[in-house]
Amino acid sequence: MVEWSPLFDFLLLSLLLLLATFLRLRIRLLQRLLLPNALIAGFSGFLLAQVLGIVSFHYLEDLIYHLLNFTFAALALGMRGKGRSYGQAASTGILMSFVFSLQLLVGFVLTFFLIDTLYPDLFPNFGSLMAIGYASGPGQAFSFGSSWEKEGFLHGGEVGLIFGAVGFLWAYGVGTIWLNLGVRRGKATLLKDLRRVPEEVWTGIIPKHRRKAFGETVSSSEAVDTLSLQVALCGLVYALAYLVGKFLSLGSETA
Secondary structure (H helix, E strand, C coil), X not given: CCCCHHHHHHHHHHHHHHHHHHHHHHCHHHXXXXXXXXXXXXXXXXXXXXXXXXXXXXXXXXXXXXXXXXXXXXXXXXXXXXXXXXXXXXXXXXXXXXXHHHHHHHHHHHHHHHHHHCCCCCCCCHHHHHHHHHHHCHHHHHHHHHHHHCCCCCCHHHHHHHHHHHHHHHHHXXXXXXXXXXXXXXXXXXXXXXXXXXHHHHHCCCCHHHCCCCXXXXXXXXXXXXXXXXXXXXXXXXXXXXXXXXXHHHHHHHC
16 A cells, blocks of 8 residues: 555645745744744644644654755755855865854863752763754754664654754844844944835745746766756665665774
């Protein structure tokens, strides 16, 4: 018998994303907060599933885990931009690494303090999961937390999602307010006036007369569709990563 539950979860996620796109297009508060549609969809799903109990997910954790890995596989296959400033990219990377390292340090200090005082059985990597959730989002935090569950971290995936959600709330709550204040006080470098921001940045939908061509065809549709080929390449990268992970896990078990 065909299993429909994973497909229903995927369809529900699609509907939530479409709902979020509509809400972002119509509600001015969501526009001014610059909330990504995916985040709005996540909050909508939480409200419908956890608060109201109208819908339910059965394979959400598996979908998050695998779709996130597909996303990272696709990142390695992207086009190289023209005119990129490598100096600026390097400085940004160094700053991000420093902030992430600082978050790791704070997380480990907090974890060791809790182990020494209130929670002696707390999983040692609890603090690093906090940093991953803040810096990389709920997807990566969930993946790491889920992988640590077999090492004894109870509900590690759910804890990662919580840290990621808190990070988003801080970034798009406090961060957006801080950004608006900085622009109004003339502290911003790239943006001096919020009135100069294009309308599509607020609404999330680009008007038809301003839309640009996106991507290039790399294969003949008579042989294979370009999108199908790109998805297959992502699958190849994912499969290779899986095999490497299996090989490393076998090596650690035999050591």
